[in-house]
Amino acid sequence: MPKKTKVKDLMIRLEDYPHIPYWFTLRQAMAIVREVAIKFEGVFEPRAVLVFDEKYQLMGILTLRDIIKGLEPRFLKETSLVKQDVSLTVLLGDLFGPGMKQESQKPVSEVMSPIKITIEADSSIAKAIFLMIKENVGMMPVLQDNKVVGIIRLSELFTEISGMVLGD
């Protein structure tokens, strides 16, 4: 039967996924992520927020990683230095200083990840897995009739596959 399982059977419907307009701030996005953890506990754990424009077009995905990176740009700027020796992170100093609050006011569009790849709702999960590995992403928008209808994530695919492998 697994062969008949399609992406649309495993995806999370768009309206169930937290989303945010692109001009909202990181601060507002964080509030959403925290709230999400409370709301969806035991159902699924969204680790990202979808970013839309005013026409409700999906523009990107904001992951926890994006948010944290956005809050402390020195992680990016000083990577080369830190790369030589991770212990040099001490030089980064006040990670939680006033700079961070200021950074939290920047719009999510500046730090979100653009959509690299999408998948049709009727595709097989094999195709989904292949694309995700290939593009190195944890989730993909699912399209039906050229409209985003939901999100498929690696964790749902994993649950499905592990069911097959473990045979229960």
Next chain:
Amino acid sequence: MVTALKRAWQLITGVPRPPEALSPLAAKHAHFQRLLHANNQVLALMADMEEKLSGDYLFDFQYILAAVNQLRQETTALVEALNQMGGQRYQDLAQALDRIMAAVEEVLERRWEIPEAPLVLGFEELNAGMIEVVGGKNANLAEIKNRLGLPVPPGFAVSSYAYKCFLDYNQLGERITATLKQWRLDDLDSLAQVSEDLKAMINAAQVPPELETAMVKAYDRLADQLGSRPLLALRSSAVGEDLTFTFAGQYATYLNVPATEMAARYKDIVASLFTPRALFYYKNKGFREEEMAMGVMVLPMVQSQASGVLFTRQTELADQEVALINAVWGLGKYAVSGRVYPDHYLAAYQPLGQIVKQIIPPKPEMLVSLPEGGVKEVPVPAKQVKAPCLNESQITQLVEWAVMLESHFGKPQDVEWALDAADKLWLLQCRPLKVPTPKGAEPRPRLVKDYPVLLEQGTVVCRGVGSGPVVMVRQDQDLKNFPVGGVLVARHTSPKYVTVMPNAAAIITDTGSPTGHMALLAREFQIPTIINTGRATQVLSPGQVVTVDAYYNNIYEGEVPELLEAPGGKGNDLADTQVFQTLKTLVKKVVPLNLVNPQEATFTPAHCQTIHDIVRFAHEVSMREMFKLTEGEFQDHQGVVELESELPFKVAILDLGGGLKRSLRSKIRPQQILSIPFKAFWEGLAAMRWPQAKPAGVKSFASVFVNTDAEGAQGGAPYRDQSYLILSKNYMNFSIHLGYHFSTVEAYVSDQINDNYLTFNFQGGGSTPERRERRVRLIETIIDHLHLNYQRQGDHLEARLAKYPAAEMACRLRLLGKLTLYTKQLDMVMFSDGIVDWYIKDFLQEHVKIEEKQ
């Protein structure tokens, strides 16, 4: 051609064009402003009329006429303005106004007329019910003579109809009215002149021959009855005199008058109607001119050895059954004039006539009648100076009469008596005695000690004291189950509170207008009311028992028995006068509000019963008319300019006057905004984070949230919504299309607190219904913090605020500006109730509180 030139000239010179020449929209707005103005005038007038009924003010019939005239003018203008705004669709309101005004006029027409009667009537023909025929003094004295059989000299009365004949005969009626009109209560300077003019008119007039004949005939009858030709006492007996008010000493009295001088003295007494003192007293007490009819009492002169006054109750301790008598030698004039200290007796009802206290001062002078007529002061014979004027049996006799009089009239009386040469007591006058209310005479202290004062600022709109538990009224539904005796506490005034006024012990609001609808209603219901306390809703908490002292503008914690025991309302002296009654009847046709709730089916012109209803209806509907300004109307208009800013709005602006600082460019920068409300709103908008341009090179995917192809059109031009803005100096109407929601903000902000209002409508959104509803819930909570009244249905929200001072209005408009942007597509993120709470907190913290601090 000429028209075109004229128009061009007007454009160049900037001369304001009359409303007809304006564009339909500008004309509509001009009418709207006229309507607002008239609305205020009417509300202020109504407030004033009610205030007059409190009994604390002086007014005359001229006041009522002027008030009704102004009421008619302003209400007519208001209805006309509404019809102009609404394409003559409110003709039925004009009809309703005609109907109500007719009822008002009808009240004014009810004038008292001097009843037709014989010119002269003997006392035996009279009773207390004939005050209008012969004046109070005649009627009362005849009453005690005929009904109680008390000793009153046989006299006769010259009727008020005789007075009318006297005026008619000399064609004085209209001249007197005209002269009186030259003087109003507030102009004391002209009083003396008016009085002089009137007295001169009377002096120059002739007593009609038939009146003189009637008086002589009556005298002859009297002489026959007495068997001698007595000298006479002529006293005024005005129609209003002695009725409810004591016009004590206002009018002339002539003693010891020979019969031949009767007609001359009659004229003198009539003239005394118009002494400055009497005139002032008359107007002051609220009588109408035609009520100034003078009767005259003619009595044979009692040649008294002693005389004085009997109060059937002593005034200081009116609850005890003790009469007060004072007495002088000779004629009674000295007993009241203060020329000598009279004897002073306090005598009990039980045992009858027992003297409780007496003071017998020396009385060295007395007034006596001269045999040839007239009076003269003479020394009192030495042995009499220190002697009491009355013996015990005479005092007992007087007290016995006092008991009779009081039981007959049902209230204390002020009586003049005389003891003639044959030691017989006579009664010469009897009128109601005014017993001052013992309590409330001295003002209460401003603050009652020992009770914490919670609030001591505000505007008292209806005086009184009330106590009870605080009931917070935030929304209309809070009015349901309003407990009896509750103290209504609200942010602002609302006429809807009328439904609970019969149960409310007091009303307190943070803000409001003393001439607003609610203030009028509070006065009508006599609810102690303090408005504009600024922070009652913050300081007071539900259920907390407070005492509202709406005399001195203090609100105490707990119950303050000292205040509550004090008399609430004091007696109203004016209540029985014709003028007062007229105003009272009139106010009933003007002030009560029947159209309370615009949502009800009875909110129609046909259901208008008072001027207040008309005004309320017009005001409510006018706002709807203004709000109806459609895009079609808008785009037809020439001279629409565009707002140029970085914000994601495409705003077309129509300036109706004073809203923008004009320049030659067709685009307007935000700095050019002059409109007071929009300036504030724009400040709010501009202070927020904007949706900046989308990051370049980002590929977007249409989502299932977008339903139509048009909505989902991909990769189109930058998405900018067309919004419409109508402005004037004090007005804004902004139809905002922003994302998928549509909102309208309309406001009027001026120094006239009564005119100020704002409405906020919000609808739509591109997200799922739950999310949209969550967003509306967020807006709802936030506007509740801003003290707006609102109604919500699904994702549609309607909010209103009125009658806040300009600064408060501006503050709210700024916040609404911020909120408008803040909520742009906020529904998108509203995936749970928890996140709604977070965003509410966020907005309140980041914006509302900061604004409040400022």
